[in-house]
Amino acid sequence: MGREFIDMFDEWAETYDDTVTGQDPQYKEVFDKYNEILQAVADAADGYTLEFGVGTGNLSEKLLAKGLDVTGIEPSKEMREHASRKFPQLQLVDGDFLSFPVPGHEVSAIVSTWAFHHLTDEEKEQAISAYAKLLSKGGKIIFADTVFSGAEGRSKLIQEEQDKGHDRLVKDLTTEYYTTMQVLRNIFQTHGFHVTFKQMNRFVYLITAEKA
Template sequence: MGTEFNKLFDEWSEHYDRTVAGHDMQYREVFEGYEDILEAVAVRASGTVVEFGVGTGNLTEKLLARGLRVYGIEPSEGMRAQFGKRGLAATLMEGDFLHYPAIAEPIDTIVSTYAFHHLTDEEKGQAISQYAAWLGYGGRIIFADTAFQDEAARRSIELAVEEAGFKELLKNLQSEYYTTLNVLTGMFEAHGFHVALSPMNRFVWLMEAVKTDGS
C-alpha cells in the first residue's frame, strides 16, 4: 500500500529536489514542467487541504502561499525530516494514502503529486472510497501523477524509454503500480465524482475530481 517504497524514499530524500529540478537525465522528462505541475494543483485547491505524500514540501509551500490550511501526510521518515527543515506552517503527520490520523475539521480539498501510483489499483479504489466519505458535496481531489492514456500508450512509452537506454526508469515504470486513465476515471465516477483530465507532460496527467454526489 505504498509503504513498501519507504526505504527508497528515505534514501532519495536528500537529493529528491535535485531530481525534480532535472539533474537526473533518466527522469528529466518525467519531471518536465515540475513547477507548473505543482502550481496547476495548487491553484485548483481551496479551503482546508490534505496533501498526501508531501515529500520535501514543494507543493505544500505553494498551497500555503495561497493562504490555505494544510495537513500534510507522509510515510517516509527521511522525507519528513527534509520537510521539517523548511519550517513550513503546515501540520505534518505520519501516514499514507490509506492509513492516516484523524483530522477534526471538515476537509475541502485532497491533493497529491507523483505519489498515487504507489498504490495498487485495488488500493486506489479503497482510498478514493475513503475520500468520498470524507469530502462533502463539491469537495475536490486533485492529483498529478504518472499514468498511461491506455495500454497502447503504456507500451509505446516503455519502448521509447528502453530505446533511450534508461534502464532505471524502465524498471520503475514496470514495477510500480502505474495505471490507465480509464481505470482511474472509473474509480472516481463509481464514488460520485466528476473527473477532468489534462496532460502535463508525456508522463504526467492532472486529475481533478469534484464530488457531485451529496451523500
C-alpha cells in the same frame, strides 16, 4: 501509499530536489514543467486541504503561500525531516494514502503529486472510497501523476524509454503501480466524482475529481 516503497523514499530524500529540477537525465521528462504542475494543483485547491506524499514539501510551499490550512501526510521519516526543516510552519504527520489521522471536520481538497501510483488499483479504489466520505459536497481531489492512456500507450512509452537506455525509469514504470485513465475514471465515477484529465507533460496528467 505503498509502504513497501518506504526505503526508496528515505534514500531519495537527499537528492529528490535535484531530480525534480532536471538534474537526473533519466527523470527529466517525468518532472518537466515541475513548478507549473505544482502551481496548477495548488491553484485548484481551496479550504482545508490534505496533502498526501508531501516529499520535501515543494507543493506544500505553494499551498501555504495561498493561505490554505494544510495537513501534510508523509510516510517517509527522511522526507518528513526535510520538509520540516524547509517549512517548520507545516503541520506534518506520519501516514499514507490508506492510513492517516482522520480530521475532525470536512475536507475541501485532497492533493498529491507524483505519488498515487504507489498504490495498486485495488488500493486506489479503497483510498478514493475513503476520500469520498471525508470531502464536502463540491470538494476536490487534485492529483498530478503518471497515467497511461491505455495498454498500447503503456507499451509504447516503456519501449521508448528502454531504447533511450533509461533503465531506472523503466524499472519504475514496470514495477510500480501505474494505471490507465479508464481505470481511474471508473473508480472516481463509482464513488460519485466527475473527473477530468489534463496532460501536463509527456508522462504526467493533472487529475481533477469533484464530488457531486
